[in-house]
Amino acid sequence: MDNAPLDIQQHEANLQPTNDFSSSVMAIEIGPSHPAMHGIVRFTTYVDGELIVDMIPEIGYLHRGFEKESENSKWIQVIPYTDRLNYVSPLLNNIGYSMAVEKLYGVEAPRRAEFTRVIMGEISRITDHLTCLGASAMEVGAFTFFLWFIKAREYLWELVEQVTGARLTTNWTRFGGNATDLPDGFLDDLQERLDKVKEVMVECDRLLTKNKIFIDRVKDIGPISKEDALSFGFTGPMLRASGVPYDVRRSDPYSVYDELDFEVPVGTVGDCFDRYLVRMEEVRQSISIIEQASDKMPVGPIMGSERGVHYPDKKEVYGNIEGLIDHFKMVMEGHRPPAGEAYHAVEGGNGEVGFYVVSDGSGDPVRVRLRPPCFNFVEAMPKMTIGHYVADIVPIFGSINMIGGELDR
Amino acid sequence: MDLLIEILSIPLVQAILKIVFVILLFAMPLGTLMTLMERKWSAMIQDRVGPNRANVGNYTGRGLLHIAADGLKSIFKEDTMPEGSDRFLYLIAPFFGLIAGVASFAIIPFASPIGDFKFQVADIEPGLLFIFAITSLSVYGAVLAGASSNSKYALLGGTRASAQMLSYEVFMGLALMGLFMVYGSTRVSEIVDGQNTYWFGSLIPKWGVFTQPLGFVLFFTALVAETKRAPFDAPEGESEIVAGYFLEYSGMRWSAFMLAEYVAVVSVAALTTTLFFGGYHVPWLHLWTSAPEWLVRILQVLKFSVFVVFFCWFQIQLRWTVPKFRFDQTMALGWKKLLPLSLVNTVATAAIILIFV
Numbered sequence: 001m002d003n004a005p006l007d008i009q010q011h012e013a014n015l016q017p018t019n020d021f022s023s024s025v026m027a028i029e030i031g032p033s034h035p036a037m038h039g040i041v042r043f044t045t046y047v048d049g050e051l052i053v054d055m056i057p058e059i060g061y062l063h064r065g066f067e068k069e070s071e072n073s074k075w076i077q078v079i080p081y082t083d084r085l086n087y088v089s090p091l092l093n094n095i096g097y098s099m100a101v102e103k104l105y106g107v108e109a110p111r112r113a114e115f116t117r118v119i120m121g122e123i124s125r126i127t128d129h130l131t132c133l134g135a136s137a138m139e140v141g142a143f144t145f146f147l148w149f150i151k152a153r154e155y156l157w158e159l160v161e162q163v164t165g166a167r168l169t170t171n172w173t174r175f176g177g178n179a180t181d182l183p184d185g186f187l188d189d190l191q192e193r194l195d196k197v198k199e200v201m202v203e204c205d206r207l208l209t210k211n212k213i214f215i216d217r218v219k220d221i222g223p224i225s226k227e228d229a230l231s232f233g234f235t236g237p238m239l240r241a242s243g244v245p246y247d248v249r250r251s252d253p254y255s256v257y258d259e260l261d262f263e264v265p266v267g268t269v270g271d272c273f274d275r276y277l278v279r280m281e282e283v284r285q286s287i288s289i290i291e292q293a294s295d296k297m298p299v300g301p302i303m304g305s306e307r308g309v310h311y312p313d314k315k316e317v318y319g320n321i322e323g324l325i326d327h328f329k330m331v332m333e334g335h336r337p338p339a340g341e342a343y344h345a346v347e348g349g350n351g352e353v354g355f356y357v358v359s360d361g362s363g364d365p366v367r368v369r370l371r372p373p374c375f376n377f378v379e380a381m382p383k384m385t386i387g388h389y390v391a392d393i394v395p396i397f398g399s400i401n402m403i404g405g406e407l408d409r
Numbered sequence: 410m411d412l413l414i415e416i417l418s419i420p421l422v423q424a425i426l427k428i429v430f431v432i433l434l435f436a437m438p439l440g441t442l443m444t445l446m447e448r449k450w451s452a453m454i455q456d457r458v459g460p461n462r463a464n465v466g467n468y469t470g471r472g473l474l475h476i477a478a479d480g481l482k483s484i485f486k487e488d489t490m491p492e493g494s495d496r497f498l499y500l501i502a503p504f505f506g507l508i509a510g511v512a513s514f515a516i517i518p519f520a521s522p523i524g525d526f527k528f529q530v531a532d533i534e535p536g537l538l539f540i541f542a543i544t545s546l547s548v549y550g551a552v553l554a555g556a557s558s559n560s561k562y563a564l565l566g567g568t569r570a571s572a573q574m575l576s577y578e579v580f581m582g583l584a585l586m587g588l589f590m591v592y593g594s595t596r597v598s599e600i601v602d603g604q605n606t607y608w609f610g611s612l613i614p615k616w617g618v619f620t621q622p623l624g625f626v627l628f629f630t631a632l633v634a635e636t637k638r639a640p641f642d643a644p645e646g647e648s649e650i651v652a653g654y655f656l657e658y659s660g661m662r663w664s665a666f667m668l669a670e671y672v673a674v675v676s677v678a679a680l681t682t683t684l685f686f687g688g689y690h691v692p693w694l695h696l697w698t699s700a701p702e703w704l705v706r707i708l709q710v711l712k713f714s715v716f717v718v719f720f721c722w723f724q725i726q727l728r729w730t731v732p733k734f735r736f737d738q739t740m741a742l743g744w745k746k747l748l749p750l751s752l753v754n755t756v757a758t759a760a761i762i763l764i765f766v
Contacts, residue, residue, distance in 0.1 A: 028561045036648045050565070050736060139648045141639055141733030147455040207730070213640055214732045390565065391735045394648045 024048050032061050036139060036394045039404025041378065043393065050389045055382040062404035070368035074334035075101060078368055080171045085370060086406040088131045089124035089349040090170045091160065098173035099254060100344035100355035104337040105175060107309050113177045113302045114256045118293045119190070120172070121346070122286040123160060126197065127153045128349025129279045136276060136398035137208060140217040145208050152200040155193040162186060175335060176310055177303030187294045194287050201283060209280070218272035222384035222396035229270060232383070233376040236351020238400060241278045242270030248347040260292050275399040308336070334363030350374050350401055372406045427530045431514050440672040441476050443721055450722065451729045486660035491559050494657070498557035503662040505550030506669030512543045513676045516597045520689050520709040523702070529598065536595040540680065541582055544635055548574045550669065551637070551644060555654035566653025569736050570644035574635055576743045581631035583751035587624040587758035588617055588684060601688035614692040617685035623754045625685045627747055632680065634739065636673040639728040643736035678720030682713060689713045
């Protein structure tokens with residue numbers, strides 16, 4: 001299928017109402033307000049009957065100016081903004097941003113903080129994948145599975161709430177540590193809820209993964225080859241479904257992932273079914289990572305105590321003048337990482353969530369740039385959809401798991 | 410009094426009374442109940458509570474009042490019409506489906522006749538051919554709605570609906586050929602009575618589902634596809650073309666589409682019961698020779714209703730369990746698998762009847 005984009009005048013002309021039926025190509029707008037476009041995005045689709053001949057994605061409907069906003073905030077004030085990037089796995093964004101700034105400082109969080117970050121991060125990954133799996137099941141009409149996956153997600157969000165006090169707007173990490181420790185009895189509750197999630201996974205696996213209609217709907221739909229996926233800059237489950245075993249946790253281990261044992265599932269042809277299977281397997285791997293991490297959970301502080309990075313202890317603040325001045329300076333001027341730049345990527349729900357931060361040594365960031373993983377996926381939508389039917393847009397779009405907050409920043 | 414009896418014995422008056430009875434006391438109430446039943450049952454499948462909020466005072470009736478609330482709400486909604494739509498076609502389209510759904514009850518018997526009086530609106534000779542005619546009428550509802558709405562989504566939905574319903578019509582007829590051969594008639598009352606005979610003395614009733622198992626599966630599939638419900642709901646295509654052919658409708662006209670769908674569900678269940686599960690005949694009831702006439706009639710209506718409700722439930726369960734087919738997959742299934750199968754069924758039935766009977 002010819003993949004050359006239509007010229008823009010033709011595009012405009014096609015959008016006008018016309019009485020000329022000599023051409024069999026019809027322009028049909030999918031989005032920005034459309035039940036399948038979770039998040040807001042618009043696809044101008046050209047169809048010949050039901051066959052898609054061209055597609056022009058248009059993004060930016062959820063642009064909030066995250067990057068510019070960050071430049072006008074203190075370093076620490078950016079953390080709540082990162083909650084709103086990928087809003088189904090906010091903790092992973094928190095962790096990514098905090099680790100980027102920690103890289104600027106050249107500090108590391110204490111071991112207990114790292115382990116809790118791994119646990120919370122993996123919980124977030126599971127919620128992200130469950131949302132995506134549920135949505136892609138719903139797109140092909142299996143609404144029941146959507147609610148079953150959402151039910152499982154609910155168990156986990158209640159855990160997140162126990163630790164961070166919020167389900168979505170977590171604002172949990174700090175530079176060089178975390179805001180709160182795990183509450184008492186958390187690990188037992190965690191295990192109980194993970195068992196429930198496993199049960200839901202088994203149920204859905206039995207009823208959906210082997211369902212003939214489901215397989216027909218997603219198999220060989222929207223395939224993307226290894227080479228194409230790499231040249232589009234795919235990461236995460238989308239890339240792994242195409243057969244490239246690239247996982248930031250494995251290829252560039254951060255935090256304590258090198259001490260944990262997990263597998264990186266890969267697909268073969270990179271169609272919607274492979275993406276579904278990869279995500280299903282990743283949920284299981286994440287559960288195993290959480291179990292290992294909670295077995296190895298060390299005791300100790302969750303926050304370091306280096307001067308200039310962490311707020312001084314309250315005892316210091318009220319007890320001696322140095323602590324008081326330190327506290328005053330940090331509150332008034334903000335964190336002041338040394339001048340320089342740093343890029344740190346974590347494996348987010350959708351792929352490599354990279355934060356590029358530049359500091360000039362003052363309290364305000366010079367630049368905070370996010371590498372959103374789904375930007376590349378949306379760019380590849382025409383490549384994946386052309387030659388398929390209109391009804392296939394939805395499962396393909398569901399499988400890329402576009403999150404508006406992350407895409408449009 | 411004599412005058413009244415005289416009026417009541419006019420066939421036309423009887424027919425009108427029966428129509429009112431069947432529509433107002435069976436088809437429509439069951440159709441409206443289905444809207445609640447579907448929401449409640451899907452809620453149970455999905456670990457939800459389902460509708461339970463509509464109330465009068467503190468009485469909610471476990472969600473029963475939602476039926477009234479829905480009806481009231483859609484009456485008071487504005488009846489919108491998109492700019493550039495074909496006014497006349499747009500306005501009449503919703504009622505084709507409803508009429509077709511209700512009309513198919515005309516040939517369904519509810520109990521065995523008392524003398525000349527039949528518990529059936531019209532026991533006509535063509536019988537099931539009437540059903541084929543009527544169900545193809547309901548195609549117009551979808552097509553006209555899709556074509557007149559001046560909306561691309563609706564247009565896609567309308568074309569999908571017309572293609573799907575016309576092709577499933579083809580082997581819906583073929584699937585019943587075997588049944589016609591086995592019972593030797595297209596008249597519904599004769600098919601129903603034919604199912605009241607038994608194999609091996611009085612052991613197994615000769616229900617359509619036992620004489621024509623393949624025919625049953627094919628016919629039921631075709632009927633479900635005709636109702637345009639999941640897994641064959643590509644014409645509605647809620648995820649890609651939003652609501653398909655009735656996307657632009659609102660208020661009572663939209664409700665007419667929904668009601669038509671549920672009435673169609675009930676009529677599918679009624680037809681399946683009548684043709685393949687012995688209709689109103691209660692199996693093995695003839696062994697109880699001293700049964701009073703009135704009790705027999707009541708048991709018959711009861712048996713019929715139970716089977717109808719069961720098949721309604723089965724369709725709901727089907728809808729909320731399986732994903733839906735893509736449009737071309739629906740067509741491929743129809744033409745490439747079900748049509749050959751129904752031909753095979755027809756030929757095999759004919760051969761067996763020719764050789765063994």
